Amino acid sequence: MSNEKPLINEVLSRWLEPPQDLVPDLDCVACTLSTEDRAHAQRWRDFKCCAFQPFFANFLCGAMLEAGISPFVDSQRVSLQPLGLIPTRDFRDRCEKTPDALRDKTHLCAFYQRDTRQCSVWKFRPGECSFYFCKSNTRRETWSTRAFAVENGLAQMALAQQGFSPARIAEQVDFLNSPPLGLPSLTRAEAEEIYRAAWTFAKAQDALSVASWLRQG
Ligand code: SF4
Numbered sequence: 001m002s003n004e005k006p007l008i009n010e011v012l013s014r015w016l017e018p019p020q021d022l023v024p025d026l027d028c029v030a031c032t033l034s035t036e037d038r039a040h041a042q043r044w045r046d047f048k049c050c051a052f053q054p055f056f057a058n059f060l061c062g063a064m065l066e067a068g069i070s071p072f073v074d075s076q077r078v079s080l081q082p083l084g085l086i087p088t089r090d091f092r093d094r095c096e097k098t099p100d101a102l103r104d105k106t107h108l109c110a111f112y113q114r115d116t117r118q119c120s121v122w123k124f125r126p127g128e129c130s131f132y133f134c135k136s137n138t139r140r141e142t143w144s145t146r147a148f149a150v151e152n153g154l155a156q157m158a159l160a161q162q163g164f165s166p167a168r169i170a171e172q173v174d175f176l177n178s179p180p181l182g183l184p185s186l187t188r189a190e191a192e193e194i195y196r197a198a199w200t201f202a203k204a205q206d207a208l209s210v211a212s213w214l215r216q217g
């Protein structure tokens with residue numbers, strides 16, 4: 001997590017406009033768990049909430065590439081897939097086996113910067129991170145679900161536009177839900193081409209059309 005106030009990432013804000021009062025009074029610069037949960041204070045101070053690996057949709061990766069930011073990070077943690085950066089089976093299992101409060105540097109998100117204790121891709125972080133806060137509430141969770149639907153739906157549409165078959169897209173969704181062991185990655189060149197094209201498609205879509213595909217009000 002970072003310490004800036006904007007709630008939602010710059011990309012998703014094209015299609016979603018969450019109410020501003022979802023921004024907490026306290027942000028992560030004054031991480032509440034690092035002071036309130038004494039038993040695990042060091043864990044929260046060191047790594048904040050970033051001891052897991054979120055999914056990065058293909059168009060988010062393309063937006064990063066356009067901004068000159070590389071989405072190509074630790075291959076132990078993420079697999080380069082047409083749908084986006086999907087956490088590997090090994091890394092997901094490692095995180096799921098360890099209670100959150102006990103996670104350490106071996107569970108960190110590939111985009112977490114240990115020296116600054118900040119997210120290195122804050123403006124492009126997924127909705128899962130945008131809407132997360134330790135003092136959770138159902139409104140934030142509802143918006144997080146909407147953000148995920150936009151990410152997942154747009155990423156799939158972007159693949160369809162590139163000629164991926166329905167079966168191949170469904171396979172990608174299965175990988176996202178449960179990545180198999182040893183899931184082969186795309187090469188960087190292959191991934192870059194797909195991610196850039198996904199962003200070109202996604203940024204041409206307006207909020208109304210995205211909402212209508214996803215049947216959101
Ligand atoms: S969301 Fe995480 S990093 Fe931010 S204040 Fe809460 S516990 Fe700390």
Ligand code: SF4
Nearest residue numbers: 001050109112119129
């Ligand atoms: S993307 Fe950024 S905010 Fe999200 S878990 Fe990774 S480092 Fe933390």
